[in-house]
Amino acid sequence: MIYAEKNGEKVLPKKGETANCPLCSQKVIARCGLVNVWHWAHEKEECDSWYEPITKWHLDWQSNFSENQREVVIKDKFFQSGKKHIADILLPNDVVIEFQNSTISAGEILEREGFYRKMIWVVNVEKASHNISLSHNKLKIDNCSLYKWLWLRRCWRVAKMPIFLDFGDDFLLYVKELKNDYHVEYKYFPNSYYYWRAEYNMLAVPVSKNTFLAKYANVTQCPKNAPHAAQPSQA
Numbered sequence: 001m002i003y004a005e006k007n008g009e010k011v012l013p014k015k016g017e018t019a020n021c022p023l024c025s026q027k028v029i030a031r032c033g034l035v036n037v038w039h040w041a042h043e044k045e046e047c048d049s050w051y052e053p054i055t056k057w058h059l060d061w062q063s064n065f066s067e068n069q070r071e072v073v074i075k076d077k078f079f080q081s082g083k084k085h086i087a088d089i090l091l092p093n094d095v096v097i098e099f100q101n102s103t104i105s106a107g108e109i110l111e112r113e114g115f116y117r118k119m120i121w122v123v124n125v126e127k128a129s130h131n132i133s134l135s136h137n138k139l140k141i142d143n144c145s146l147y148k149w150l151w152l153r154r155c156w157r158v159a160k161m162p163i164f165l166d167f168g169d170d171f172l173l174y175v176k177e178l179k180n181d182y183h184v185e186y187k188y189f190p191n192s193y194y195y196w197r198a199e200y201n202m203l204a205v206p207v208s209k210n211t212f213l214a215k216y217a218n219v220t221q222c223p224k225n226a227p228h229a230a231q232p233s234q235a
């Protein structure tokens with residue numbers, strides 16, 4: 001996490017400092033190295049079971065939202081279970097935005113959607129961008145085009161909440177539907193098993209990042225390399 005608590009304030013990590021975790025109130029230590037994004041870490045294990053290491057990609061997204069909307073502790077107000085999690089962004093209309101960089105299981109997708117109720121996924125697919133392409137079929141349904149997703153991360157098929165795929169450029173792909181039909185190819189490799197590649201169909205529509213942010217963050221600019229206070233200066 002980028003924010004911890006100190007004297008009731010949200011604080012960014014600073015070399016040699018400690019603060020408290022906003023979720024469990026335990027001590028957290030500022031990790032200000034040269035490789036990873038500067039962050040706060042617990043002495044032992046991270047307390048949020050949905051913890052994901054923060055990356056520059058997260059920071060760039062977060063920087064488009066006001067500080068009080070970033071890393072907000074959400075309590076389970078529906079079942080009063082006492083569970084708490086840190087949402088990446090909480091919008092004033094109670095919608096959570098989760099920026100997902102690492103792999104996630106279908107179970108956790110469902111769990112998070114059930115917990116937050118109203119949420120949007122932004123998924124980093126930059127490394128998989130070569131696997132996602134517009135279909136040659138010019139089919140359009142409700143202004144959505146048909147796309148092919150080779151090696152679709154199938155966990156996303158369970159998601160009920162809106163998914164925006166981030167390719168690392170100026171456009172997101174808003175996924176309207178991950179379809180059940182897919183194309184499978186079989187190949188044979190010498191001394192090896194059959195190998196298959198599966199290409200899934202998806203109905204989606206490109207949305208510019210600026211449009212996304214104008215809608216959700218009330219800002220019109222999405223700087224590619226957003227500056228943030230907690231990064232070491234490049235030596």
Ligand SMILES: [Zn+2]
Pocket residue numbers: 021022023024025026042046047048
């Ligand atoms: Zn904690």
